Amino acid sequence: xxxxxxxxHAPRLKQDGTxxxxxLKEYVGRGVLTTATYEARALGVHSxxxxxxxxxxxxxxxxxxxxxxLYRRFSRLFKxxxxxxxxxxxxxxxxxxxxxxxxxxxxxxxxxxxxxxxVFEATGLTCSVGLAPNKLLxxxxxxxxxxxxxxxxxMDDIPTKIWPMPAHRVNGIGPKASAKLASLGITxxxxxxERDEAWLAENFGRRYGLWLFRASHGIDERxxxxxxxxxxxxxxxxxxxxxxxxxxxxxxxxxxTRLCEQVASDLQRRGYIGRTIGIKLRFDDFMTVTxxxxxxxxxxxxxxxxxxxxxxxxxxxxxxxxxxxxxxASALERADAxxxxxxxxxxxxxx
DNA sequence: TCTGGGGTCCTAGGACCC
DNA sequence: TCTGGGGTCCTAGGACCC
Numbered sequence: 001x002x003x004x005x006x007x008x009h010a011p012r013l014k015q016d017g018t019x020x021x022x023x024l025k026e027y028v029g030r031g032v033l034t035t036a037t038y039e040a041r042a043l044g045v046h047s048x049x050x051x052x053x054x055x056x057x058x059x060x061x062x063x064x065x066x067x068x069x070l071y072r073r074f075s076r077l078f079k080x081x082x083x084x085x086x087x088x089x090x091x092x093x094x095x096x097x098x099x100x101x102x103x104x105x106x107x108x109x110x111x112x113x114x115x116x117x118x119v120f121e122a123t124g125l126t127c128s129v130g131l132a133p134n135k136l137l138x139x140x141x142x143x144x145x146x147x148x149x150x151x152x153x154x155m156d157d158i159p160t161k162i163w164p165m166p167a168h169r170v171n172g173i174g175p176k177a178s179a180k181l182a183s184l185g186i187t188x189x190x191x192x193x194e195r196d197e198a199w200l201a202e203n204f205g206r207r208y209g210l211w212l213f214r215a216s217h218g219i220d221e222r223x224x225x226x227x228x229x230x231x232x233x234x235x236x237x238x239x240x241x242x243x244x245x246x247x248x249x250x251x252x253x254x255x256x257t258r259l260c261e262q263v264a265s266d267l268q269r270r271g272y273i274g275r276t277i278g279i280k281l282r283f284d285d286f287m288t289v290t291x292x293x294x295x296x297x298x299x300x301x302x303x304x305x306x307x308x309x310x311x312x313x314x315x316x317x318x319x320x321x322x323x324x325x326x327x328x329a330s331a332l333e334r335a336d337a338x339x340x341x342x343x344x345x346x347x348x349x350x351x
Numbered sequence: 352t353c354t355g356g357g358g359t360c361c362t363a364g365g366a367c368c369c
Numbered sequence: 370t371c372t373g374g375g376g377t378c379c380t381a382g383g384a385c386c387c
Contacts, residue, residue, distance in 0.1 A: 030352085031355060047387095053353060066355095171386075174384060175385085176383085176384060205362090207362095233357085234357065235357085236356060291381080292381080293380090294380085326356090
């Protein structure tokens with residue numbers, strides 16, 4: 001079974017009361033797989049793969065539409081369950097958290113068991129737990145036994161358990177960094193650890209090189225952060241077919257307006273206003289450009305967002321076909337905090 | 352008929368200020 | 370007729386994550 005796309009291929013109720021499911025080979029559109037069961041993965045498909053490509057590998061896979069509302073509901077249940085066992089929790093995404101259990105007066109393996117039980121009782125879902133001295137190692141070892149495993153790592157285990165792992169498993173080493181490491185003859189975390197800081201800094205830049213060095217030795221001092229203010233809010237959409245300003249001007253304008261309305265409603269619902277408004281375009285050749293504009297005063301109204309987005313659009317060369325449009329608000333402030341501010345400005349010059 | 356959507360963080364150049 | 374030394378803000382792009 002795979003999850004991809006929209007309502008069009010939701011299961012249908014048959015006359016005999018059973019459900020008729022769509023198959024991946026029936027998929028039409030430009031989406032990617034949100035996820036795939038282990039059985040589907042055995043056929044070579046994986047999340048993030050274009051659904052059309054996956055359909056060639058697993059044509060008979062059962063196809064389910066994405067249902068973010070449902071996922072958000074279970075996400076909340078999952079996170080509440082974790083908090084009920086260990087209250088210091090950092091949100092990482094819809095299905096992951098870091099929990100700081102260092103203040104809990106219990107054996108850590110016992111905490112891990114209680115976490116798993118609490119999550120299962122709240123959601124009916126299994127989960128994997130990584131127990132380690134820091135976030136980097138916890139994340140790394142939570143991947144070792146999937147699904148439904150508990151893995152513990154101490155600093156002493158690094159040479160035996162961490163160093164043989166492929167470098168790309170480290171959170172922060174993506175496709176680009178892996179490729180560069182590979183070009184230098186490095187494929188495992190241990191091979192990074194064999195290099196010194198100067199060599200890594202020379203090849204990867206001072207900051208990233210130093211981080212690679214520390215990461216490869218299992219060093220990570222980031223705290224578990226329980227709350228953070230949002231930095232930006234955005235909406236984007238890949239168009240069903242590519243559009244061109246010349247022939248599809250009106251449709252493009254409508255899409256942009258709708259995206260602005262969505263960002264406006266997100267901002268207002270969550271109580272924020274944004275001072276920097278930006279757009280994003282992806283062309284038929286997948287080239288992506290952004291343009292943004294910082295306003296004198298923050299906004300959250302759809303019409304004001306639309307005006308700013310229109311201004312940004314004027315600065316883009318629109319000779320190619322467009323496949324994606326996006327709108328983003330950043331430089332966010334709390335709507336209530338701004339209201340309380342005095343409109344008067346005061347300048348004091350000691351000249 | 353390749354390649355989603357919503358994010359964060361970093362870098363780098365230029366404008367501008369003192 | 371050679372070219373400071375901070376600093377902040379703005380803009381654009383890119384890597385990476387779930």
